[in-house]
Amino acid sequence: MAAAAQASGRSRDVRLTEEGIYAAALRLIDADGVGALSMRKLAAALEVNPMSLYHHVPNRAALLRGVKNLVAAQFPSTASGGTWQDQLRQVAYDFRSLAHRHRNLVMYAFASPDSIEPEDRFWQALCRILETAGVPSTEVTRIGAVLTSLFSGFILGEANGSVERLSAMSAAGRASATEEAANSTDADRTFELAVRILITGLAAQLERPGATSA
Amino acid sequence: MAAAAQASGRSRDVRLTEEGIYAAALRLIDADGVGALSMRKLAAALEVNPMSLYHHVPNRAALLRGVKNLVAAQFPSTASGGTWQDQLRQVAYDFRSLAHRHRNLVMYAFASPDSIEPEDRFWQALCRILETAGVPSTEVTRIGAVLTSLFSGFILGEANGSVERLSAMSAAGRASATEEAANSTDADRTFELAVRILITGLAAQLERPGATSA
DNA sequence: ACCTGAACACCGTTCAAGT
DNA sequence: ACCTGAACACCGTTCAAGT
Numbered sequence: 001m002a003a004a005a006q007a008s009g010r011s012r013d014v015r016l017t018e019e020g021i022y023a024a025a026l027r028l029i030d031a032d033g034v035g036a037l038s039m040r041k042l043a044a045a046l047e048v049n050p051m052s053l054y055h056h057v058p059n060r061a062a063l064l065r066g067v068k069n070l071v072a073a074q075f076p077s078t079a080s081g082g083t084w085q086d087q088l089r090q091v092a093y094d095f096r097s098l099a100h101r102h103r104n105l106v107m108y109a110f111a112s113p114d115s116i117e118p119e120d121r122f123w124q125a126l127c128r129i130l131e132t133a134g135v136p137s138t139e140v141t142r143i144g145a146v147l148t149s150l151f152s153g154f155i156l157g158e159a160n161g162s163v164e165r166l167s168a169m170s171a172a173g174r175a176s177a178t179e180e181a182a183n184s185t186d187a188d189r190t191f192e193l194a195v196r197i198l199i200t201g202l203a204a205q206l207e208r209p210g211a212t213s214a
Numbered sequence: 215m216a217a218a219a220q221a222s223g224r225s226r227d228v229r230l231t232e233e234g235i236y237a238a239a240l241r242l243i244d245a246d247g248v249g250a251l252s253m254r255k256l257a258a259a260l261e262v263n264p265m266s267l268y269h270h271v272p273n274r275a276a277l278l279r280g281v282k283n284l285v286a287a288q289f290p291s292t293a294s295g296g297t298w299q300d301q302l303r304q305v306a307y308d309f310r311s312l313a314h315r316h317r318n319l320v321m322y323a324f325a326s327p328d329s330i331e332p333e334d335r336f337w338q339a340l341c342r343i344l345e346t347a348g349v350p351s352t353e354v355t356r357i358g359a360v361l362t363s364l365f366s367g368f369i370l371g372e373a374n375g376s377v378e379r380l381s382a383m384s385a386a387g388r389a390s391a392t393e394e395a396a397n398s399t400d401a402d403r404t405f406e407l408a409v410r411i412l413i414t415g416l417a418a419q420l421e422r423p424g425a426t427s428a
Numbered sequence: 429a430c431c432t433g434a435a436c437a438c439c440g441t442t443c444a445a446g447t
Numbered sequence: 448a449c450c451t452g453a454a455c456a457c458c459g460t461t462c463a464a465g466t
Binding site: 038039041050051054059060 | 453458459460461
Binding site: 023107108110111112113114115116118123139142143144146147148149150151152153154155156157158159160162163164165166167170189190193194196197198199200201202204205 | 268282327329332361364365367374375379407418
């Protein structure tokens with residue numbers, strides 16, 4: 001019963017908690033987007049006075065950072081064998097599936113400077129893989145930052161729909177009965193292309209730094 | 215005198231114009247960011263009643279789209295010779311220098327679905343180059359969308375400082391007298407790396423589609 | 429320690445009224 | 448046609464007061 005109230009977003013008699021606030025905020029964000037989340041609506045969802053929130057969270061910006069960290073902590077710490085290429089691919093797919101579960105948050109978070117922080121498990125995993133790939137230790141963070149920003153751009157483009165919109169520009173007259181399914185696998189093929197460009201581009205860069213083409 | 219008033223952001227006795235509203239909004243955004251731009255402040259800067267704006271712009275979202283389009287229209291339509299790699303590089307550098315002039319706008323715009331629209335000159339130039347690179351016409355928009363989103367991610371990461379923050383993580387103890395200059399050329403080297411990864415990655419993909427590494 | 433009500437200084441937008 | 452004042456339904460946040 002307490003669990004049911006929790007799941008439906010209503011839960012008083014239970015004490016207000018920093019974690020609980022973030023979790024409730026995430027539910028509202030997933031449903032209606034960051035723009036629609038106000039301290040007052042969040043308080044209403046928690047059946048609490050708006051001002052009570054300020055005893056656990058300093059302000060709205062910190063609230064959103066907390067929600068972001070809550071999601072970032074869910075990134076799986078896959079060890080996985082295989083080549084560094086295989087491992088990069090794995091990390092990319094893990095990141096994507098997590099991002100897809102929280103598109104509204106992605107749209108907001110990637111515009112802020114601390115969308116990905118050095119403490120995040122994604123960043124840790126990425127740097128470890130780059131080291132095993134033989135990237136000079138002085139270059140790991142630079143290359144990691146480049147890959148992260150490029151990749152984030154694609155994830156963001158998927159979240160806000162711009163990748164699909166730009167891709168579909170030419171498919172105006174492709175009348176297909178299985179439109180839905182086609183779009184889904186199409187998105188997967190597009191993602192795979194992005195991952196390949198990044199991995200092969202990095203590989204080429206590691207082999208002969210300074211060269212521009214094959 | 216009228217020009218001086220215009221430049222300083224004050225200009226009445228002149229009629230209110232859609233273009234003029236966007237230009238004034240851009241000045242405010244460049245100065246203080248999108249979050250600090252309100253219809254009321256914009257009206258104050260234009261020395262106009264807040265409600266007058268609504269006769270030229272339907273709402274705040276449309277205002278921001280208009281500002282974005284104003285900037286997008288400034289993208290240079292360089293023809294330029296050379297290989298398709300050279301041309302892609304040129305477009306990338308052009309895009310970057312425009313984006314750097316309006317970082318605050320970039321931070322906002324790339325979170326929205328229509329940050330880059332099919333009508334934008336950047337997109338047109340990109341698609342033309344991909345065609346000359348021999349990309350099958352059915353794949354031009356997909357590959358264009360992938361490159362655009364990846365590249366946008368880097369530009370966004372530069373605008374919000376996350377690329378620099380993640381890169382600098384290891385440079386904690388690099389005490390340098392010419393810190394400022396070093397940071398600038400460092401950023402340029404990082405950008406060049408991003409461009410190379412994208413171009414060589416694309417080249418590899420065009421040569422043998424389906425392969426993941428060299 | 430934790431919660432709350434009232435208040436402050438803002439928002440975007442609507443609409444009827446003015447010229 | 449263009450502009451405006453008043454008003455509505457919101458915001459985030461502060462602060463003094465309650466338990």
